[in-house]
Amino acid sequence: MSQIIIYTIITLVAIGAAAAIILYFVAQKFKVYEDPRIDEVEEALPAANCGGCGFPGCHNFAETLVKTESWDDLFCPVGGNDTMSKVAGILGREAIEQAPKVAVVRCNGTPEFRPRVTTYDGAPTCAIAHSLYAGEGICPHGCLGLGDCVVVCNFDAIHMDPDTDLPVVIDDKCTACGACVEACPRDIIELRKKNKKDRKIFVSCINEEKGAVAKKNCSVACIGCAKCFKVCKYDAITMENNKAFIDSEKCVLCRKCVLECPTSAILELNFPPPRKKEPVVEASETEIK
Amino acid sequence: MSIKTFSRGGVHPPDNKLSAGNKIVELPPPELATIPLSQHLGAPAKVLVNRGDQVKVGQLIAQSEGFVSTNIHSSVSGKVLKVDQFMDSSGYRRMAVQIQVEGDQWMETIDRSDDLVRNSVLPAEDIRKKILEAGIVGLGGATFPSHIKLMVPQGKTAEYVIINGVECEPYLTADHALMMERSEELLSGIQLLMIGLGVEKAIIGIENNKPDAIEKMKEITRGSSVSVQGMKVMYPQGGEKQLVQALLKREVPSGGLPIDVGVVVFNVGTAHAVYEAVMKNRPLINRIVTVTGKGLDKPSNFMVRIGTPVSSLIEKAGGLPEATAKVINGGPMMGKALSTIDVPVVKGSSGILLMDESEARRKDVKPCIRCTKCVSVCPMGLEPYLLMTLSEKSFFERMEPEKVMDCIECGSCSYTCPSSRPLLDYIRLGKAEVGKIMRARKAV
Numbered sequence: 001m002s003q004i005i006i007y008t009i010i011t012l013v014a015i016g017a018a019a020a021i022i023l024y025f026v027a028q029k030f031k032v033y034e035d036p037r038i039d040e041v042e043e044a045l046p047a048a049n050c051g052g053c054g055f056p057g058c059h060n061f062a063e064t065l066v067k068t069e070s071w072d073d074l075f076c077p078v079g080g081n082d083t084m085s086k087v088a089g090i091l092g093r094e095a096i097e098q099a100p101k102v103a104v105v106r107c108n109g110t111p112e113f114r115p116r117v118t119t120y121d122g123a124p125t126c127a128i129a130h131s132l133y134a135g136e137g138i139c140p141h142g143c144l145g146l147g148d149c150v151v152v153c154n155f156d157a158i159h160m161d162p163d164t165d166l167p168v169v170i171d172d173k174c175t176a177c178g179a180c181v182e183a184c185p186r187d188i189i190e191l192r193k194k195n196k197k198d199r200k201i202f203v204s205c206i207n208e209e210k211g212a213v214a215k216k217n218c219s220v221a222c223i224g225c226a227k228c229f230k231v232c233k234y235d236a237i238t239m240e241n242n243k244a245f246i247d248s249e250k251c252v253l254c255r256k257c258v259l260e261c262p263t264s265a266i267l268e269l270n271f272p273p274p275r276k277k278e279p280v281v282e283a284s285e286t287e288i289k
Numbered sequence: 290m291s292i293k294t295f296s297r298g299g300v301h302p303p304d305n306k307l308s309a310g311n312k313i314v315e316l317p318p319p320e321l322a323t324i325p326l327s328q329h330l331g332a333p334a335k336v337l338v339n340r341g342d343q344v345k346v347g348q349l350i351a352q353s354e355g356f357v358s359t360n361i362h363s364s365v366s367g368k369v370l371k372v373d374q375f376m377d378s379s380g381y382r383r384m385a386v387q388i389q390v391e392g393d394q395w396m397e398t399i400d401r402s403d404d405l406v407r408n409s410v411l412p413a414e415d416i417r418k419k420i421l422e423a424g425i426v427g428l429g430g431a432t433f434p435s436h437i438k439l440m441v442p443q444g445k446t447a448e449y450v451i452i453n454g455v456e457c458e459p460y461l462t463a464d465h466a467l468m469m470e471r472s473e474e475l476l477s478g479i480q481l482l483m484i485g486l487g488v489e490k491a492i493i494g495i496e497n498n499k500p501d502a503i504e505k506m507k508e509i510t511r512g513s514s515v516s517v518q519g520m521k522v523m524y525p526q527g528g529e530k531q532l533v534q535a536l537l538k539r540e541v542p543s544g545g546l547p548i549d550v551g552v553v554v555f556n557v558g559t560a561h562a563v564y565e566a567v568m569k570n571r572p573l574i575n576r577i578v579t580v581t582g583k584g585l586d587k588p589s590n591f592m593v594r595i596g597t598p599v600s601s602l603i604e605k606a607g608g609l610p611e612a613t614a615k616v617i618n619g620g621p622m623m624g625k626a627l628s629t630i631d632v633p634v635v636k637g638s639s640g641i642l643l644m645d646e647s648e649a650r651r652k653d654v655k656p657c658i659r660c661t662k663c664v665s666v667c668p669m670g671l672e673p674y675l676l677m678t679l680s681e682k683s684f685f686e687r688m689e690p691e692k693v694m695d696c697i698e699c700g701s702c703s704y705t706c707p708s709s710r711p712l713l714d715y716i717r718l719g720k721a722e723v724g725k726i727m728r729a730r731k732a733v
Contacts, residue, residue, distance in 0.1 A: 117628070117629070118380075118628045118629075121650070121651045122651070122711060122714050123711035123714035123715060123718075125718075127718055128711075128714050128715070128717070128718050131717070131718060131721060132379065132625070133379040133380045133381070133625075133626075133628050134376075134379060134380025134381050134628060135380070138380065140380060140381050140382065209382070213382075
């Protein structure tokens with residue numbers, strides 16, 4: 001009886017030893033060497049796997065950071081400059097600084113400004129509504145208000161405002177990963193330079209119709225009159241396809257264009273209320289006369 | 290009567306053919322006609338007229354641009370007001386020619402008499418050329434340029450011409466009216482198509498809910514090589530792949546066309562337009578439109594000029610009922626809701642359907658209960674529930690091996706779903722995305 005047990009043990013040990021030897025050589029033969037720095041870099045990244053850097057996940061991005069020579073196009077928008085300098089420290093390289101950005105919704109077509117003429121009762125996604133028709137409001141470029149941008153946001157930074165039917169970005173939470181920019185079928189959302197105190201000046205309209213049509217579609221549409229273009233001293237404004245565009249890199253937030261815009265299509269956000277109130281009062285008085 | 294039908298899937302929505310048996314009423318030209326430059330599948334036509342030009346009925350105003358494209362003719366006479374962007378049925382703005390109508394002057398080359406011209410001695414080549422010149426497209430709704438269908442690719446032979454008189458969409462009666470009133474012309478058009486393709490046999494497929502049309506066509510085709518086949522009422526029998534399968538028991542391969550099994554399919558409206566083009570020199574400038582709806586005073590079949598505003602059609606049919614909630618361009622199954630009724634009738638408009646609140650309302654979407662009703666009704670043998678989920682989750686790459694491109698967008702899945710899920714909406718989105726992926730791959 002005990003003999004059987006001994007034989008069994010010996011046989012099993014022998015098989016085990018043989019298998020171990022084979023496995024050892026196989027492991028040596030097919031060994032994959034991975035740079036240990038990749039794991040270190042990945043550790044330093046935010047682990048959001050959001051794809052904002054253009055890679056499928058943080059691991060792929062870390063791998064690219066370690067392997068490529070030029071870092072020109074490589075940036076983690078979520079971690080920002082802090083993370084990039086940390087990564088640079090690990091790899092003993094110099095970080096490329098990039099100005100932080102924030103997502104901005106360039107449509108102000110609330111039901112008040114852009115009357116809704118139809119009711120959409122199809123599948124509740126912007127992508128489908130966009131492929132079907134111009135939308136509940138008449139403007140074929142305006143926000144559809146079905147929230148594809150909200151669904152894709154990993155950071156809870158964008159919400160629909162039920163009063164305006166437009167998405168609102170929470171600047172503190174927005175990491176500028178660009179998921180909403182991709183998701184919007186009408187390219188309404190843009191990543192713009194983040195300014196002090198989240199101040200923003202931008203043309204809140206992307207329609208390409210001629211002025212008269214644009215104005216008919218929405219009372220706060222950019223009508224392409226180029227008044228802002230003429231008043232801007234910093235070459236920050238360009239006119240193309242019947243609409244104005246303010247380059248956030250060049251804009252110095254002087255707010256001259258805001259006053260010029262006849263349709264209030266240019267929005268200024270997070271600025272303190274104007275100090276000099278007199279000229280405003282005068283203007284309104286003359287109008288009443 | 291035989292009970293031929295296609296073998297896979299299908300649904301049977303209530304017929305509601307309110308305007309059946311009503312005579313075709315010819316409407317006078319509108320005061321202002323808006324003729325879009327893109328009324329067909331493929332590239333928009335290139336405009337030939339300028340603002341201020343005088344045009345006549347039947348004059349070429351936009352020329353075919355590229356292989357898949359076709360000509361567009363003026364349907365009215367008068368002065369060109371604008372060549373600009375106008376709102377189309379989807380609310381997007383597209384190029385169109387707007388004409389202020391003055392009188393009704395026709396091009397001299399057009400034979401306006403009602404005399405029947407028979408027995409063409411024209412060679413196939415000339416027939417094809419005339420069809421291209423006349424700007425004829427598939428009038429069943431897909432608006433595919435007809436002259437391309439007449440060019441049989443090398444290595445393939447056409448054996449049958451199938452004429453689609455099925456009209457499986459509920460409510461619509463335009464094809465029915467055409468078969469009843471223009472049957473002689475229709476037969477002549479079919480014979481022209483047969484010459485154009487060099488085939489000996491033609492079959493007209495008509496569903497059994499139109500017994501008078503079957504009777505009439507049988508009587509007229511007696512003694513000719515055109516046969517008439519009554520068919521079981523089943524949607525979407527008017528889909529060309531389903532029709533071929535039902536009549537000839539031949540299955541069009543996935544991704545293929547009916548010509549792959551030796552068949553070319555035309556709508557009855559198209560065959561009639563071919564007759565007008567070849568025998569009467571008359572380009573495609575008008576079509577039959579069914580204006581219908583339960584709330585409408587006079588559901589009618591109108592012969593209207595292309596470019597007539599939809600609103601005037603509704604006016605002629607008794608005016609827009611108060612309770613209208615939705616106006617649909619086409620039939621209830623495949624048609625698209627209009628965002629405004631100030632859009633023109635185009636070559637592809639087969640019907641205008643008015644729905645009230647109770648008909649138009651889409652029920653609340655509930656979760657999928659895995660009943661697979663959508664799978665059993667899909668006439669293409671697809672799995673709509675799966676395609677919808679993949680599309681919802683943006684797994685577009687996985688939709689291609691699931692044969693999403695075979696979907697004919699008949700809407701049987703959405704119609705039958707007990708959870709009223711918007712299956713077709715998502716599948717259509719997936720088709721568009723997969724199409725983009727396929728084009729990108731081809732470009733590389």
